[in-house]
Amino acid sequence: xxxxxxxxxxxxxxxxxxxxxxxxxxxxxxxxxxxxxxxxxxxxxxxxxxxxxxxxxxxxxxxxxxxxxxxxxxxxxxxxxxxxxxxxxxxxxxxxxxxxxxxxxxxxxxxxxxxxxxxxxxxxxxxxxxxxxxxxxxxxxxxxxxxxxxxxxxxxxxxxxxxxxxxxxxxxxxx
Numbered sequence: 001x002x003x004x005x006x007x008x009x010x011x012x013x014x015x016x017x018x019x020x021x022x023x024x025x026x027x028x029x030x031x032x033x034x035x036x037x038x039x040x041x042x043x044x045x046x047x048x049x050x051x052x053x054x055x056x057x058x059x060x061x062x063x064x065x066x067x068x069x070x071x072x073x074x075x076x077x078x079x080x081x082x083x084x085x086x087x088x089x090x091x092x093x094x095x096x097x098x099x100x101x102x103x104x105x106x107x108x109x110x111x112x113x114x115x116x117x118x119x120x121x122x123x124x125x126x127x128x129x130x131x132x133x134x135x136x137x138x139x140x141x142x143x144x145x146x147x148x149x150x151x152x153x154x155x156x157x158x159x160x161x162x163x164x165x166x167x168x169x170x171x172x173x174x175x
Contacts, residue, residue, distance in 0.1 A: 004070035012062045020061075024054055027071060030134055031078050037129035038082050040114040049085060053078045068143050075136070075144045079126065086122065112170055116163040124159035127152050 002010075002022065010019035031053055035046035056077050064073055117125050126145060130136045138156075142149045 005066060008061060008064055008066075008070055011058070012064070020058055023057075023070070023074075027074055028054075030071070031074065034075065034078055034129060034134055035082065037117065037133055038125065040118055041110070049078070049081050053081045056081065068140075072136075072140055072143050075130070075134075075140075076146075079144050082126075112167065112172070113163075116166040119162055119166055120159045121155075123147070124155045124162070127155040128159040128163065131156060 002019070004023065004026070007019040007023050010016040011023070028050065032046055032050045035049045036043065039045045039049070053074070057074055060077075064070065068076075117128070120128065123145070127141055127147075130141045130144060131138070136144065138149050138152050141147070141152045145152065147155075
C-alpha cells in the first residue's frame with residue numbers, strides 16, 4: 001500500500017487521478033464526519049462541503065510541503081472551507097431537525113448531542129469535535145485551526161463544561 005506522501009507526489013507531479021482517488025477513499029469518512037458535526041447533522045451540506053474540500057485539496061496539492069501529515073493538511077482545508085461557508089451563509093442552527101436513525105433512543109441521544117454542540121461557540125465546537133469525535137490531539141488541532149495550543153485547551157475546557165452541564169440537565173449523568 002502506498003504512503004500518503006507517495007500518493008501526493010504522484011498527484012502533484014503527474015496529475016495521477018487514481019492516486020488522488022485513493023487519498024479521497026482514505027480520508028472521506030473523517031472529513032465528512034467533521035462536517036456532520038460542524039453542521040449538526042446536515043448530511044447534504046456535509047457532502048457538499050466535503051466535495052469542496054477535496055476539490056481544493058486536488059487543485060492545491062502542489063502546495064503540500066509535508067510539514068504536517070497529509071491528513072492534518074487536509075483537515076486544515078476542511079476547516080477553512082467550513083469557516084468560509086459560515087462567513088458567507090451565517091448558519092442558523094435548527095435544533096428541531098431530527099436525525100435519521102432507526103432507534104428512538106439513539107436518535108434522542110444524537111439529537112441531544114447535536115443540541116449540546118449547538119450551544120457552543122463555533123471555535124469550541126470545532127475543537128470538541130476534532131478531539132472527542134475525530135481523535136486529534138491538541139497539537140494537531142492547533143495546526144488544523146491555526147490556534148495556539150493554549151487557546152485550543154481553553155476552547156476544549158469551556159466546550160466540555162457547557163456540554164456536560166447541558167447533558168446533566170437533560171438526564172445524562174456520568175455515574
